[in-house]
Amino acid sequence: MRDVVVIGAGLAGLTAALRLARAGRSVTLVARGVGGLSLAQGTIDILGYTPERVLRPLDAVAAVPPEHPYAGLGPDAVAAAVTWLRDELGSELLVGDPAVNLHLPTALGALRPTALAQPSMVAADARGGLTYAVVGVRQLKDFPADLVAGNLARSTAPDGGPLGATAAWVDLPARPGEADPSGLTYARSLDDAAFADRFAVAVRDAAGAGDVVLLPGVLGVRPGAGRRLAELIGRPVAEVPLLPPSVPGLRLADALRARVAAAGVRILLGSAVTGFTADGDRVATVTVAAAGGPRALAASDFVYAPGGFESGALAVDSRGAIAETVFGLPLTAADAAGLVGPRYWAPHPLFEVGVRTDAAGRPVAGDKVVHPNLYVAGGILAGPEPWREKSGDGIAVATAVRAAAMIEGGAR
Amino acid sequence: MRRLAADVVVVGGGSTGAGVVRDAAMRGYTAVLVDRSDLAQGTTGRFHGLLHSGGRYVVSDPGSATECARENAVLSRIQAPAIERTGGLFVSVPGDDPGYGDRFLAGAAATGVPAREIPVAEALRREPRLNRGISRAIEVEDASVDGWQLVWGAVNSARAYGAKVLTYHPVTRIDIADGRVRAVHCHDQRRDEEVVIECAFVLNCAGPWAGRITDLAGLPPVPVIPGRGIMIALNHRVVNTVVNRLIYPTDGDILVPVHTVSVIGTTDVKESDPDHLPIPAAEVQQMLDAGERLIPGFRRARAVHAWAGSRPLIRDDRVAADDTRHMSRGMAVVDHLTRDGVAGLLTIGGGKLTTYRLMAEHIVDAMGDQRGERRPCRTADEEIPYAEGSRHYVVTHRLADREADRLDDQIVCECELMSRRMFTDLLHREPLATLDDLRRQLRLGMGPCQGGFCAGRAAGIAVTERVVDAERATGLLRLFLKNRWIGLWPILYGAQVRQTALDHWLYAGTLDIEHLPTPDQEVVR
The missing domain is CATH 3.50.50.60 (FAD/NAD(P)-binding domain)
Known part of the structure; x- marks a missing residue:
């Protein structure tokens, strides 16, 4: 009992x-x-x-x-x-103020209101004048960088100001010969520091203009990978949640x-x-x-x-x-x-x-x-x-x- | 304005029009097919997928039975990749008159429809989910057919013979002068341009919409009566053989395994407008009850989609006008020269997908008669080339394909095993297509999740491939989801409720699709 x-x-x-x-x-x-x-x-x-x-x-x-x-x-x-x-x-794992919504880009390029978010996401909070460098990964089919950037660029921030966005791609298999990994598989690879470093270099070299580098939401199964990536990339980084299995949700x-x-x-x-x-x-x-x-x-x-x-x-x-x-x-x-x-x-x-x-x-x-x-x-x-x-x-x-x-x- | 010229304009891109344009082109006529939307978007895309053995008609309509048996063999030869040789069974379930089986066998012998009674135990061995109480089982040569593949095959063959195919070109006017057809006017909706096709003949293959075409020519009404039927697809194959009730044809008596699903059909209700075909809740219940009689537990299986199609029947004074099932299924060619004194216009009605090739032969023959010449029909003799080769369809073929390319390609639609390359190849060939247009050739979004995972991917790929911009891609995605819903909400029960709730979580919740920048105008094509 x-x-x-x-x-x-x-x-x-x-x-x-x-x-x-x-x-x-x-x-x-x-x-x-x-x-x-x-x-x-x-x-x-x-x-x-x-x-x-x-x-x-x-x-x-x-x-x-x-x-x-x-x-x-x-x-x-x-x-x-x-x-x-x-x-x-x-x-x-969670930051933010319950009294104030964040407005975070989705994997279609909408601005989704939410109260608390993971620290790896909040740099994307939309405000007038912000520009996004959206970077897709060829191996991840659920983050369509061009569509995301296109929709963000034609959106207005909640404060009424304009937004800008560019799109770019990196082509980096997490495991050799793997064309179609789930986000979770890719995230597991990014928990490995050596692969995360290679990923950061590829993103840094590929990313277009933009204040914040927007990446698919696979930045490690464990919390914390986003911060290190931002240091290596040299710009604020934000990850965008994908379709299930959702790594941030996990x-x-x-x-x-x-x-x-x-x-x-x-x-x-x-x-x-x-x-x-x-x-x-x-x-x-x-x-x-x-x-x-x-x-x-x-x-x-x-x-x-x-x-x-x-x-x-x-x-x-x-x-x-x-x-x-x-x-x-x-x-x-x-x-x-x-x-x-x-x-x-x-x-x-x-x-x-x-x-x-x-x-x-x-x-x-x-x-x-x-x-x-x-x-x-x-x-x-x-x-x-x-x-x-x-x-x-x-x-x-x-x-x-x-x-x-x-x-x-x-x-x- | 664009001007074209042809010997013949075929109106309607369903199976009949596709057969006609191929036949005309093979006989050496210059031919143009026009359709107001995409190919096979009307009746041809909204049936149960049955390629008749003729069994269904051996008692009620012997002429149709013989035609079906012959055409079944012809199409299986010339369009094998569109056809799966499932075989068929006619079974007596409890309550059915077992004596009907004798009339059936006699009718089959008389009409030349191959049929053979098999022991009940053998039928149950082949189809273990069948009602254990069946008392008779007769084996026939039913098959399942993909109407879209059938039409695209015929149209591609027609193109190879020089025909032109113009989709999203609704007819706006047919010019008649001095008792003769002179030209067809269309509106190219995607370029917003008028197109005039000078021609001596118009073959009206618009099916349930045929009366609208003759209206545009200013002729007295052609009495086409749309007979609506609803179909429901389950998310898997509850049978691998076509299963029919061994009774005089009625509602809900056919269960067809086609691709990864099984389809139960159908009802038959007279309608006035083929553009607005409801899927009434009472008819859904009727189909589920009918399914339950064939396959106990049918109601607990998962339904993924429902649709309604419209039979293109031409009124026949021999039966009551509201009894569309028993009107002649035999095709009827209306010669507007004898009927209305206008040369160069023929309308075809009735018939069925199984006999589409034969219908085409008849109407092109009738055109030849008016022209005073008889060029021989060759459509039954020549195989239609398909990329898949000339083997019959097997349901596992995509599994084999994905096994082969799994290390260098992605699967965009997991339910239907559609690869990224399949999608991008067709996308580049059909850059003006909607996602639904692509779906009809690729089965994108037709499985259990009904686009929940693949539709957004497809929209994203179309932008990455530089075929559309983000605004149109978003509009196409919205249109696709809206159209899927038409066939979802009428059967929203059981496991599909769970799936739908998940899909709403994904699109409205995670992706917040409702708050993308709103378009000035929704994309409709």
Whole structure:
């Protein structure tokens, strides 16, 4: 019997497990996969669009509508949670001010607002007059330097000033004869100092004009390679997150998972939670599909942070029924009919469907708490499409911190 | 304005038009094919991929059955790389009248369609996912065919015989003077230029749009009735053989393994506008139910895309006007000289992709009759050259290709194993193409992720190759994603919901595509 079982290994699950373990609770973290961080961009978003571009995210959090996941938290709690994460991971991994958004180029050349970023990224924060020397690597197909530079050059910085960009390429296989490595493979090579030096020389020689050298987001699996590259290249360097596997995302995941393990959390990855047993209205155990057969994990409290539709925690069957797949929790809609439509660029209300909670983060059916010892966090919560408003990380961290605090405080 | 001259202008770049332009060119006529968009973008690109053995028609339409059987053999010989010899089965599932099988076998014998009853156990051995309750199984020579490869092959052959092909050239007017066709006016949309083609003959192969072409010639309406059918593709092959219900033709009775997917089809609903073909939720459910009867568990398989196509049927007074399935599938050539007193204009309707070559033969023969000459048709005799050689398609061919070039080329579309070189070669040949135009030849973005990973890469490569600038590349990417969505949202259930959420995370989330500088006008072609 543990104090707490946390379900999910993404930003929310890792945050909740770490907070609870640090508070002295015995914690088991169980997840089907390895969490969503390595699919994401490796920065911490709070709120990027409302739908206008947000410059001061905490101010925007204060103004969200009442059904938004942030509404029950408030800007102070969001700021405290995100600041805790930044300080916990340290300035090797996360820098920035939760009150002010950065605007970082993407691998299509858009300027993406985010609150905290890795130190290897922030030199690219867009401001009027800044020019980028975009450098692609021929071996990496997910960083189209010409398209990135072309789009940046026709963009305006959030302060209204112009931006400039040039594009160039280096042709440098990380391993001889390897034409099509993943970003992760290339990043592993850049952890090797000798290869990183060769890479820096190639970039230095190839890069065109520009204040900041913009590189694909593969600058080492371990933090810190960006700084050394900047010294060798002789200009500020910024890396741009790529499609999965995301190396910056993996850095955050690795660092958090290491802290969770060091705090004494028992970690069961590759173990899907398939169901639960109840004792009255309390959750007694969750059933885990472990090697050798199903196994019940008992705990006093449970934190459910499995993600949303992208993880399969929320699912739609072939007749359009929407369901939460482990606890059968009530959702804001039960039928997908009419929630997706023909217009791609329009909102897709299906992806706003999720779980609603009380002020403590416990799922509710109407006004009634479903299970008094079950707390939810992260992407399973109902709310605007997080990818559009760039709010997923802030919601994950803040709701995970809330769940941990409620358990620590003995909320019943 | 540009002026051209030709013996014949073929209107419509679907399978019929492609067959006609090849046939006309091989008979020594100077020919120009025009289409309002890309080749094979209408009905030819929106079917289930079945190359009929004729089995489907042995009871309901014996004439079509015989034609299909013959043309199946011809196309398998002259266009082998576009065709996979999957073989086909007709099976009686529980509830079907097993006695229909006897009528089927008798019809097959009478129409010359090769068919052979096999033991149920043998059918289940070949296709283990089939309903275990089937009571009869008849083997036929169905195959699957890539409509785009078929059309591009025919068109390339036509070009080799001197034909010209003008895509994105909608017809704006057909000049008629003194009872004769004189010229076709088109608008070159990509250069924004008027093109006038002087000609003595116009062969109207516009399929469901044929009535619009005769309208442009100022003729009385040609009664074309679009019969809409929807298709759903699963992300893998649940069968490797074409599977048909052994019943009188109805909805949802065919499952076709084509490339890496399997396609269930289809419905048949009368429509008024072939440009706006819905994919109604009720018909999606109907297809899933039909799939479930053939393959138990079908609803739990992953659907990746749906589409609707429009049959180009010409009204036949012998059946009720709303019963499009039972109108003659036999082709009908409308001679506007006898019908409307205008020489030099022929319209063809009906038919099916399997008989496209034969349809072309008939309409070019009819043109010869009007000209008072008979040049022999040679299209069945000569193999169409393909880069892939003359072997039949096999689903694993790209795997072999990528094994061979994996150390010196990149895979841009992992789902469909499309290499960077495949993409750049075609891009340089078709620099004005949209990503969808390239997709139809390369299968870019047609697999499970529906462009989630490859579409942005393709747009980026097009800029690096100096074929387009960043603004157009961004517009092309937006257009591609928007078009993929048309076939995605109607089947958004099961695992594809997860995929779609991930794709949204990538494009809207990580890449923030919605906040690239907005174009003055969205790219549409």
